[in-house]
Amino acid sequence: MAKKITIVGAGLAGSLLSVYLAQKGFAVDIYERRGDMRKYDIGGGRSINLALSTRGIYALKEVGLYDEIKKIAIPMYGRMIHSLDGKTQLQPYGKDMSEYINSVSRAELNKKLMDLAEQYPSVKFYFNMRCLGMDFDRGEIYFHNEETLQNTAIRSEIMIATDGATSPVRMEMLKLPRFNFSQVYENYGYKELAIPPDTGGKHKMEINALHIWPRGSYMLIALPNMDGSYTCTLFLAYDKSLGQENSFERLISEDTVKNFFNKNFPDAAALMPGLPKDFFQNPTGSLITIKCYPWCIGGKAALLGDSCHAIVPFFGQGMNAAFEDCTYLNECIDKHNDDWEKIFSEYQQLRKANTDAIADLAQENFIEMRDLVADERFQLKKKIESELFKRFPDRFIPKYSMVTFHRFHYKVALERGHIQEKILNGLSDGISRIDEVNWDKGEKLVEANLEPLDIVQDLTGF
Ligand SMILES: Cc1cc2nc3c(=O)[nH]c(=O)nc-3n(C[C@H](O)[C@H](O)[C@H](O)COP(=O)(O)OP(=O)(O)OC[C@H]3O[C@@H](n4cnc5c(N)ncnc54)[C@H](O)[C@@H]3O)c2cc1C
Known part of the structure; x- marks a missing residue:
């Protein structure tokens, strides 16, 4: 019988990882807190679209999924800078048109990864199963079924946690001796807003660009969607504790929101009929950097993706880095065959310094995006x-x-x-x-x- 691996979290990294493992011949049980997003709209407040680039594409190609994803990806060849006076300027990302990043719907990508995973009879998804923690000595993982409200313990020899930035498995590791952990919240939050398509269903701005309205200490960005709309994200300080004049704290009424947008992003505001209502309806997301070490407990359990290295989104690399974790883990499995202690140990050695580096790079890029590009x-x-x-x-x-x-x-x-x-x-x-x-x-x-x-x-x- 094929060796069983349990994955906690069927987000982007967990779903992709299940495909890698199934292709290696493992039986994979994957437990997800939410319902099946292919059946219900589970919203969730996380970014609606993401920039997919080479590292993520490489992983998708490795498992044979890239051709499918390409169909739902919109190439973005550069940053379209929007000045206060409404002038625009395209700053190409790459050396020529062969280098671009891709706007992809998070939900569609996740659904396609799940569909592909389910093509392997050895992969089984269990939804509405919220992980509560794990006993590493006993090899037991504890779940709460959100539908039946029952708690269950599952035994698993090998477990990989792809349960995101708030990872309960990582929380369990925190209780162990010599586990290093840091979490840093930015004094910045983000708010998603929308530019709908025009009456003919077409994009109202240049489609093949990532639009940026850099305004010094804050910025608005917009990524195109397949349906003619754009998802806009406002990155703004929570409060004025860092000396910023503008902050979420000040945007408390419809008038203050309207004035803020009309003053700072007039061309964007003109394309956003949902303002200011959307502003108050949509949640304000927080931005966190998580670093921890070690990422594994012997050959029994390991963290992967945001669970061990959540980063701020300013280099568009969180998902790409999580997908790259899968590529490296896959290589380690090839190299060490069935020795999971060696597999996990080498995987974390290969990745830790690099994910620390992308965390720093992402911080640097925020300053570049919101301020320097102009x-x-x-x-x-x-x-x-x-x-x-x-x-x-x-x-x-x-x-x-x-x-x-x-x-x-x-x-x-x-x-x-x-x-x-x-x-x-x-x-x-x-x-x-x-x-x-x-x-x-x-x-x-x-x-x-x-x-x-x-x-x-x-x-x-x-
Ligand atoms: C505003 C914003 C914009 C971003 N833009 C980009 C971008 O352009 N490009 C890019 O590469 N990255 C981007 N990212 C980062 C990217 O979203 C993450 O790095 C990526 O989602 C990490 O994937 P993951 O699978 O590790 O975690 P997640 O996608 O968070 O998935 C975790 C999964 O675990 C499940 N889960 C959580 N807790 C439990 C539990 N207790 N039990 C069971 N399941 C659980 C969750 O429901 C979820 O399905 C952005 C992030 C933000 C916030």
Whole structure:
């Protein structure tokens, strides 16, 4: 009989992981707190659409699902910056049109992953089963059935928790000696709003872009949906404790909301008939970074995805990183066959430093998105970066590209990103135009500080 693995949480990572494991010949039982989202609209208040990029695509290709997902993905070739005066400017993400990120519906992606998983008779989903905790010594996991209100204990030799940022399994690990854990909330929240399609069902703005209204300490973004609408997300401070003039705390009446949008995002506000009602109807989400270690208890249990490395969403990498966890765990299974202690141990060694790095990269990118993209010096640095990339395609790869269009370790992207930033600062200092750049100095700095990287073209292409 096939060895059984229990997964807790049938979100994005858990559903994908079940496919990987089924393809390896394991029997997989996957327990999910919510009802089956393919039958009921379970809402949930999490982001409606997500940016899918190379790491996530790689994993989807590995399990053979990418062609299906591609049908529901909208390419976004760059950031469309919306200035206060209504002017727009497209800043491409990649070196050319072959490099783009994809707007995908979270729910559709999750449903398709579940459908694919269920094509394997060895995968069984159990819905409305809320995990309460686990006894690692006994190998028992405890669930509460939200429909029958009964509690059950399930025995499992091997368990993987993909139960998200509030992971009850991780909470159980917290009780063990020498378990490190940190959670940091931003003083920023997010609110989802919508730009509906026009009367003909078409998109009201450029479809193939991620729209940003950067306003210094806060920002609005919009990602396109297949039905002609956009999901907008306002990122704003909760209160003025960090000195921000604008905050959720101040937006307490329909008038304050209307005024805030008309003043700061007039072109977007004109396309949002649901304002200000949606603002008060939709929840304000919080933003958290979670780091912990270890991620596993011997060969018995392991954490994967947001349960061990929830990050802020500003690099669009949380799901991509969780999918990449699956890729690496899969490699470790291949390597260590049935030795789960070695499998989990190597998986966490490979991933921990890298997920810490993407947590830091995501924090850095918030400042870039909400503030710097509209800045002239930033734009000059982007031009210099692009020229250095042309001259040194395997040495000076923009940080955004290393994270989004390649599968270099996140740690490498973080470290090289900092070196590159120093070079760009040095070259842009005291000048205002690209033709003033001292390219000799630039070339020497690149050659002295950045070793060539091995550019792999495997399953990463779009
Ligand atoms: C506003 C926002 C925007 C984002 N944008 C992007 C983006 O553009 N690109 C990107 O890559 N990432 C993005 N992310 C991050 C992404 O959403 C997460 O990294 C991703 O969902 C992690 O997947 P997961 O499966 O680990 O966790 P989740 O998707 O949270 O899934 C966890 C699952 O476990 C279930 N569960 C929870 N508790 C229990 C329990 N007690 N018992 C049983 N089941 C349980 C949940 O119901 C859920 O189904 C964004 C996040 C936010 C908040």
